Amino acid sequence: MRPLWKTIPPLLAALVLILLAGIFWGQVRLFPLDAITQTILWDFRIPRVLFAALNGALLALAGVLYQIALRNPMADGFTTGAASSAAFGGCLAMVLWGHISLTSLTAIASAGLGMLLVRGIAARAAVREEGSRVTLILAGIALSVVAGSGISFLKYFFEDSVSTMVFWLMGGLSGAAWPKIGLLGLAVAVSLAWLWHRRDHLALLFLDDASAQASGVDVRGLRGRLYILTTVLVALSVSFCGVIGFLGLMAPHAARALWGHGLTVQLLTAPLLGASALALFDLLSRIMLPGGGELPVGIITSAAGGIFFFFLLVHRGGSIWGK
Amino acid sequence: MGQVTRAEKGGNASDPQEHPAARAEHPGAALHCRNLECRRGGFSLQVEHLSIKAGEKIALLGENGCGKTTLFQALAGLLPFRGNIEFIAPQGEGERNQTGREAEFLRWERLNPEERARHMAYLPQEAGLLFNLTVNEVLALTLAGQRPLQGEARAAALRAAAMEDFLERPFQALSGGEKRRVMLARVLCRGCVFTLLDEPTAPLDMRHATLFMRHAARIPGAVLAAMHDVSLALRYFQRFLLMKEGRILYDVAKEELATDMLETIYGIGLERCGDLVMPEL
Incomplete structure (x- = not known):
């Protein structure tokens, strides 16, 4: 595998190029710059591409940690039930208060409750830690189904909010705003700083539980903290831009297949890949439809991500998970 | 069936076999268990008394499911237990109390995992790895505050696991026996006072099992290894703990290990010729 100093600079360069393309490529030409195009640049384009990149980085980081x-x-956020329960919370806020500003708080609270429920079920159902992790995924999938049913119920009974809910659930980045960007940036930075501080403990989780614990890691405690952190990250993303599918699952696998399995490699390359991918998909969503229309980015993410993942499975399947 | 322990015999037979290097590197270190009780599912482990001193090489024998792994996990702090495990830190490494005096005994269960791991390494039966690191990266998996072996001691540990030429190889591309040797090398490289090995040689061929056992018999720290190859254990270890149904029935030196003791714990007829133990025809 290539050393990090050879891997990261090209990835950063690719991200910068995609961001620049996202800023200057769109339905409205930005040159020559005047008062109107400057407003478009600072109030719409730059926030939008940064919002997309940070969301992508956050979802990919959450995927690695999960x-x-x-x-x-x-x-990832879907199989653990975090994304679906956050989405249900967001939809509930829309129909109860009819206003999008409370969506974030309700989505995070709902994801938190979902996490407690899934962890509680896993803890009760399994005697051994190994078993509890499988139970947790199964409980997470069950929670996703229940949350999906709850969302369908809300759509059926609150017809006035259906279009808002559907558009939000499909995943969109049109709600980009500087305060949200600040919050997402802070979440990614704080998470990476904490993970760097605990990197030797985290790397020992690559071993089986008994070896990790006997090597000095509080496995249960660390795993619990990781689980809380990732759930908050996913809920934050869902609350800001709806459900953006597949990125959290795909980006970590793609990063491992392309650049290696070491902890530092994963923690750096997966978020960079996630950021580049979502910024690129967002650009595509803005320019694909003729006449200035915009496609919800979640549609492209799932389609393009799925096809790219098929390609990886065919060509590098053996090196994705390393089993 | 009465429990025959060294304590009951009134002697401390471990002293003569204490490894000279252990006295130099881990002077005075020991682990004392009293009335240890540990439950897992419907299984109960009960150990009235067990002492392990730095440098001792102990084989733990017993049939499948007799509690060897449960004992290891209790000692390594992976399972809750009742009773006492007291740890005597090597001289100069004990924790100091408020008056600045070195604490003689430390309650093992009160140490956090990081503190315990400074003194004890444990190789579980099914040690595995997530993802595909190189052997070198696996060996480097250790906490920042720990002091893994360096220089010749590390090279010797790698030689014992025959891993010198595998360092850049990806772990997941290795065979089952090679993976086991990587995990053995990792545990040996930690250089702890106490090393617990759960069936270390089970998937190894005769050459690699011998290389490892020769090294294990020479390292300064104490080694407690669950073994199913009784002949190999007799060749290299000096003390034997024989377990049955969650209890240590016999705690004897090599010279005291009688064939009928082995027959009791395994429930079959055995023949012994020197270090060679075979089932009766």
């Missing part, structure tokens, strides 16, 4: 904490290649 997969390490649960030792499961299928673990």
Whole structure:
């Protein structure tokens, strides 16, 4: 595998290029710059691409952490139930208060309750820690189904809010705003700083639980903290831009297949890949439809991510999970 | 069936076999268990008394499911237990109390995992790895505050696991026996006072099992290894703990290990010729 100093600069360069393309490529030409185009630049384009990149980085980071904490290649915000329960909370806020500003808080609270429920079920159902992680994924999938049913119920009974809910659930980045960008940036920075501080403990989670614990890691405590952190990250993303599918699952696997399995490699490359991917998909969503229309980015993420993942499975399947 | 322990015999037979290097590197270190009780599911482990001193090489024998792994996990702090495990830190490494005096005994269960791991390494039966690191990266998996072996001691540990030429190889591309040797090398490289090995040689061929056992018999720290190859254990270890149904029935030196003791714990007829133990025809 290539050393980090050879891997990170090209990834950063690619991200910067995509961000610049996202800023200057769109339905409205930004040159020559005047008062109107400057407003478009600072109030719409730059916030939008940063919002997309930070959301992508956050979802990819959450995916890496879920997969390490649960030792499961299928673990991400969806299979653990965090994204769906956050989405249900967001929809509930829309129909109860009819206003999008309370969506974030309700989505985070709902994801937190979902996490407690899934962890509680896993703890009761399994005697061994190994078993509890599998139970947790199964309970998370069950929670996703229940939350999906709850969302369908809300759509059926609150017709006035259906279009808002549907658009939000499909995942969109049109709600980009500087305070949200600040919050997402802070979440990514604080998470990475904490993970860097605990990196030797985290790397020991690559071993089986008994070896990790006997090597000095409080496995249960660390796994619990990781689980809380990732749930908050996913809920934050869902609350700001709806459900953006597949990125949290795909980006970590793609990063491992392309650049290696070391902890530092994963923690740096997966978020960079996630940021580049979502910024690129967002650009595509803005320019694909003729006549100035915009496609919800979640549609492209799921389609493009799925196709890219098929490609990886065919060509580098053996090196994705490393089993 | 009465429990025959060294304590009941009134002697401390471990002294003569204490490894000279252990006295130099981990002077005075020991682990004393009293009335240890540990439950897992419907299984109960009960150990009235067990002492392990730095440098001792102990084989833990017993049939499948007799409690060897449960004992290891209790000692390594992975399972809750009743009773006492007292740890005597090597001289100069004990924790100091408020008056600045070194504490003689430390309650093992009160140490956090990081503190315990400074003194004890544990190789579980099914040690595995998530993702695909190189052997070198696996060996480097350790906490920042710990002091893994360096220089010749590390090279010797790698030689014992025959891992010198595997350092850049990806772990997941290795065979089952090679993976086991990587995990053995990792545990040996930690250089702890106490090393617990759960069936260390089970998937190894005769050459690699011998290389490892020769090294294990020479390292300064104490080694407690669950073994199913009784002949190999007799060749290299000096003290034997024989377990049955969650209890240590016999705690004897090599010279005291009688064939009928082995027959009791395994429930079959055995023949012994020197260090060679075989089932009766």
